[in-house]
Amino acid sequence: MKLRLILSFILLATCFTAFSQEKKNEAIVEKGLVKISVMYPYAEGKTFNMEYYETKHMPMVAQLLGSNLVKYSIEKGIASGIPNQPLPFMAVGTFYVKSLSDYQAAIAPKRDAIRADFANYTNVSPVILVSEVVK
Template structure:
């Protein structure tokens, strides 16, 4: 079961169409690739798929993620938005409808920025989904 979960999570990254929002638009592809560097903290917000659950990608991209990003200030390096397409294996059902991710320099600064805004962030969920997200905090190692 643990191996299946790990495999599913690894495959998850190959099963999404990304819509990245970066500071400093207009940089070359080489420079953009360097933005996600070793040691950054990544906060992934995963929205599990289930029958009858909904997700408004347009609202999420235009309103929710920019709102949260605005709270993070100069600690934010980049954020991305991904739309789930399918599970990792052929004919496997969709695991996640969407994934949002924030890449930040400091986890403690991220937490300090989010804490006073947590009620507003949670209240906004109803505007785009009826799913309770799963959050994963990780360190970029490569």
């Protein structure tokens, strides 16, 4: 009985810790941050290497952003919002930064190297949207 109680407590504490960390990460995306969405359109015959993107490309760009970077995320497209319609994007990489000018200053000198790395994971030209988080 004691062992069951201890195991239940450990499970509860683990769940609480995971939930708290998830809530903490959600709170990071706040009003006023700049969001850079790099979207890779789906098209017949186009390819995307998610493993390379996740383990090499995005960490490389994130490192360039330094302390301006609040958070980044990687999404894999799985369906269109409209049934029986083609997937609009194969993948989306998103950076949340504090300052657009600092983002641009960090990226500008490395722009060619970043673009050259595209060939390592895709044959698609991305669509980039820069926006401000309003809520």
